[in-house]
Amino acid sequence: MVEPEYPRLVEDREQYVRYQQDRTVLASIGAHLDPQISQISVRLPRAVAETAVAAWDREELGGIGEESPEEYELRDDAAELAFIGLAISSRGVWDGEEVVVDLDVVQIAAALRASR
Structure with a gap:
């Protein structure tokens, strides 16, 4: 059995935190665009x-x-x-x-x- 690479998992999780922040900004852009188009x-x-x-x-x-x-x-x-x-x-x-x-x-x- 191969042990999981924990440092990589932590990096991946941090990456998904950034992706969530990106999604929040994307949603904000959508909120501004929605009434326009x-x-x-x-x-x-x-x-x-x-x-x-x-x-x-x-x-x-x-x-x-x-x-x-x-x-x-x-x-x-x-x-x-x-x-x-x-x-x-x-x-x-x-x-x-x-x-x-x-x-x-x-x-x-x-x-x-x-x-x-």
Whole structure:
């Protein structure tokens, strides 16, 4: 059995204290930005907009059991898509083969993250 490297654990813990401080500053920046940029008007192609609406309308019948981190991320992304579908359903304006809708910046960020 190999003994754990205690000095490294202490360093790691200090690193996470700094990360927590960083998160606090990031949250402060978010608090300042939120009233400035809460929603952005975007245009989406009809096909993806209709798929997002279908995700919102879909009923998930199974319960949620234990999930791997990857499964959790997939479910979270699916939920973000459904919320975009809700926005399209409730306030989207169809313009030919596109829909114009105001999306919350959190939804836009989720879509951008998923595209990478």
